[in-house]
Amino acid sequence: MQQSDLFEPLLAAYCSVQIHDEGISNAALYKALKLEGGERKPVGRARQPHNLAHRKVRWHQQTLRKLGLLERVPGQRGNWRLTPKAQKDGDLTPAPEGVALVAFSTDLGVAIWTRTETLAGMLTDQISAIITSPPYPLREARAYGNPSEAEYVDFICGALEPLLKNLIAGGCIALNVSNDIFLSKSPARSMYVERLTLALYDRLGLQLIDRAIWHNPAKPPGPTYWASIKRQQLNVGYEPVLIFCNDPIKCVADNRRVLQPHSMRHAQLLAAGGEVRTATYGDGAYKLRPGSFGNVTAGKIPKNVISLTHVSREVEKTRKEAKAVGLPTHGALMPVKLARILVEFLTPPGGLVLDPFSGWCSTAMACEEAGYRWMALEMMAEYAAGGGLRMGDRPGFRASFDLEGWQPPGAAERN
Template identity: 45%
Template structure:
């Protein structure tokens, strides 16, 4: 939660007019981004031995504000009380690759990161792809710094155009896993957008993919949506995101759930070691039949469900933030924990397979692939983001970075 608030705090100033906010505007902007009920800003809690009451959430946000100050991201507006703004360096724009730009930003023995638009970056690829794992820009009413298509149809067309060129390079039985938001609504309405359903149909109809599963990623999201669950008591809070899993040939799919087994519970271990079920039983009109000895074989682990619970906190994210600070780079507004791509890479590929990320961001998919001994390729069109992602790979065998990235900071 603290890491999420830090990211929301940074993006609040990045998206503000002239990078400037009053404290009240800052609190409101973070609450909206984190899907926090604005009423929480007014709640007080007794703190310390004297029991003095403080505005708890506002107190936390002030600490995040001070973190940004220490990092040189924001500064007080001279002569103005309670108004902060982006520093000159932080307020500069990022460099975005045009459609003609394709540059090998950095590489290791196992992979390559390309600075460029994903629709062009992999044009010369001559290796079969075993897995595409990616988290594209979400369909949001308020785009992040890297932008996103604004309408449902534009979004569907955008995703299909980004993934379409790679379909010719997919190995038989290869998979696509795409992380998508469950927080998109019809503009001005509490009705949820049907973009997810339309995108699934488009990926099947246009790209020839087949839906294998809708894996739910439960990450401990903050309460939301703010407008329709917090401000107005209409919707239930959203508790998860989707990771849609597609395949180009289900008969040859390379998945193996034994590669992602979870530890047995103490209770299950006790059942297995004691010989399993002792008595016959039938439930649900015979749909479930228990026989003596069933579950009595000690196995390597239990099968995971299609609901994965992985918090947003991540040591790699913390390391990225620290290195970005040292290098004078902007913070990415939406950083996925490495454990999510790690799960799907283990589930859907084998060592030596090729994993591709079309929207590389901070390089978490590539990082997970590198650690798991998979070959990888990623594309990212924001120069400052791909420079920051390179910091994850400096210790890996064969690391090389293009000299043009050495001095990358905010654009002038």
């Protein structure tokens, strides 16, 4: 059994053998995996003999532990058990290290079940923009897991750094992150966003272009305790979108690609040839002269405050389809409309957009709608498959994962 195909059987073995919270010993685990025997070979500088198959199992145990899916049983040497999170969310299948499988593709792009660090060394295409909504540093982890606040800066820098060699000069990175991470037992907000911004500059040389605001009118009230009970906070209403560039002078962003229609009043002003008044505002900072705003333009430059709801009929439809085939639903999606604005604003025509934390492929959907090439990376097989359900009507769609009566990659061979 190779290291790359041991990860899933290991997690399945814990699911099938573990009784309640008692855990199982490594000996019982080796038996469940049919690895009781095996050749012992000298390893390391000391050249001590070890069972290589057992060493691989223990290596994957540490990976599962880092994902928050496995823990040692207190007071019992060599006994491990699934965490409550793993028992509740065991329907997600992380990509083993070193594995990259195509989940689905269209005429414009490809979705890959993999870890970012696995594929980064294989990329040869030039990337025009990286647009993504990475996992938030929540105290209560979601099903797909997420880094803690303390780990977050290293997590994001580690994910982006190997991709930068493929980012074109003037290429942009847009990160939709959370503004609602609070210090433990305090109404004070975490400053992880500020630390992340500085780290991306200090470590990776990325310069901040903008902090766009995604205002979500449908965002649920919160933080519940500090806003509704203690009354020390206002209800949250927005999330920041941090936009960076590796070479601001050559920045390929262009707001002419996202112009909005003029208001009726401004269209009338243009038709009349512009202002007829003379006026001064703001202590001389702004002046109106006859003919001001008389030049006909293709549209209005959008503000960097983008008001869009996260509610979508298309998302609700996909969630129903996912449940029907036994796929878990994704509860934290960036709106496709927001992704499309970012794609068109930041990406030159013909450019390639990469989403290293694609989930249900909102960025890929936006690229399909706008006619851009895309590549989506997703670590959880079930979410990659869910993105396939969402994209099934796109030209040239081809699914590699079984979307009818879902089972994770490799399951058929093990049954």
